[in-house]
Amino acid sequence: MLDVRTIYHEPTVPDSSRGAQVLTRWPDAERVVVDSHQAIPGLHGNAGAVKDWVRTKQTVLVLGEKKSLSARPNGRSADFIGPSTSNGCAMACSYCYVPRRKGFANPITVFTNIERILGYLERHARRQGPKPAPTQCDPVDWVYDLGENGDCSVDALVSDNVRDLVDLFGRLDGAKASFATKFVNRDLLAWEPRGGTRVRFSLMPEAMAKVHDLRTSRISERIAAIDDFVEAGYEVHLNLSPVILHEDWLAEWTELLDQVADGTSARSRAQLAAEIIFLTHNAGLHEVNLGWHPKAEEQLWRPDLQEGKRSHSGQDNVRYRAAWKGRWVQQLVDLVGERLPECRVRYAF
Template sequence: MPRTTAAQRLLDVRTIYHEPQIEQWARARQVLERFPDAERVEVPSHQDIPGLYGNPGGVERWVRTKREVLVLGEKKSLAARPNGRSADFIAPSTSNGCAMACSYCYVPRRKGFANPVTVFVNIEKIAGYLARHAARQGPKPEPNQCDPTDWVYDLGENGDCSADALVSDNVRDLVDLFAGLEGAKASFATKLVNRDLLDWDPRGGTRVRFSLMPEPMAHRLDLRTSRIPERIAAVNDFVEAGYEVHLNFSPVVVHEQWQAQWAELFEQVDDVLSERAKAQLACEIIFLTHNEQLHEVNLGWHPRGEELLWRSDLQEAKTSHSGQANVRYRAGWKGTWVRQLTDLLASRMPYCRVRYAF
């Protein structure tokens, strides 16, 4: 019996919302041809879809919408925002939303009650902008936590590039771009093992960051994703294919057994990684930040996850820079927990450099 592919498991596209005259873009035509049986619905803007965004009743179809709906639009504003944490710059998005359904994801906070994939079809303009921006930077003057030599551009701030690659060639175009850019590197985090990417030729110009958490937590929180053992097993293959591969240990969710579970995860990683993979490895450690609005949405479709994510006994309120009501682990405790986890990592995987932890 043939195996179900990632695309078949995640996507059964039945409706494509698109902006007017979308077929002027070659990338839009590619997506439409990839899903020929989908109903096409013209809308004023990818951000203005009546009945989809801002509709409280949509939460009951949260996963179904991710599976059955795509949105096509043009990315109007092109800017590479300074970052300095995971990457030097956040690249202009080539997508928004995700086919997967991680219950802690911050992207839906701005969308309301639906979060399907939006593909931005003006990829040529985005790629051209990035090439010019990278050229203007010149050589990196000194190493930083993002990279010792290259300017790093995060490609996947608002989605998952491995999943986006199931929908269009946007991600491949950017991997090809950075394969030929001197002094610049693309980077994206992913929870999906898309082995189609192994056939590309990144030539060291793209950093893939596989996100990992203990399997019991992932089973509750990382819905519609590749399982943790599959992600770990993929690291060696992606290194051999010419990618730089780092790990995102995130989000770290504190609960009564959290340290024992992370110790077990570190042992699993250490047992699987090749010496070549270990030699180039680094990681990011990110403790959970949750959001009040997202918490209310999640209660409508996945309340069991909120038992882990919404812990008033451990968390305190934090207003984000955009004015949203977030919660994070209490400052006095979080610093201790960060040190405990980094010490645990150093004892189990001493070769894994921590680029940052917070």
């Protein structure tokens, strides 16, 4: 997954315990001091880097400090989107939205001021007090999404940031961590989440995953890990996304849901819940993908099925046409109820 050969880092990183930990992990890597993790000449915004898309993810690491901390209200995946301890990813999913903002290279950036982030999260969670009423996010706990811009299971290969977060929410009353993942990191099974962390395994039909989920764990491996994570004290949900439409899509999803039903225990299925998210794409990402993975765009870029949509962040995206999408969403929701009836659908769009 990682063969780090170059580490870009802000000047103060080696002075922090977490920064020193990561630098020690790859002692032979070239170190390049940069003023900011957000603007690295030759890495960010370099159109020529598209040809090295995957190699960059494998060999480059960025270290910096998270300057601005906030917990944004959400209401879908979680009650709040917590301040991230990283962004970027070593995996190479064709539909990932993060490169839309970061340009032509998207390696992992790890934030080393973890103590400040942990302190902020603990204070924020304690200020909320008891949750006044159940929500679709959780009936009891305030849920904090910690992996909006990366994959925490992969981040745990780089530093102890994720373990620190799991430990924090394992002892916080009334609050729960949550992150989606496409990577089975069995090191997490030795931790003590105490029910305070929700792992959302992202799933899509195997044929689609082979094209679009590059450098990730196989779908069968993710399904096989569900029981083990439940037994280890995690809450496990499913992230059924992105749903990519094509002529045989519903048959493929039927097969996938049957694989989950047959491959998990009654205990695991009883606590399952799912999010369903249909593909949203972007013209800029379409152009980037044509430079490194054009095969993916044959399935992602479907003007015959898609229409323009202005996102909440002001981006011009494309989604499946609203006049048809509602019917397709309901078909998949009904299919979950038929093939995996124990799994409630928390939301679908």
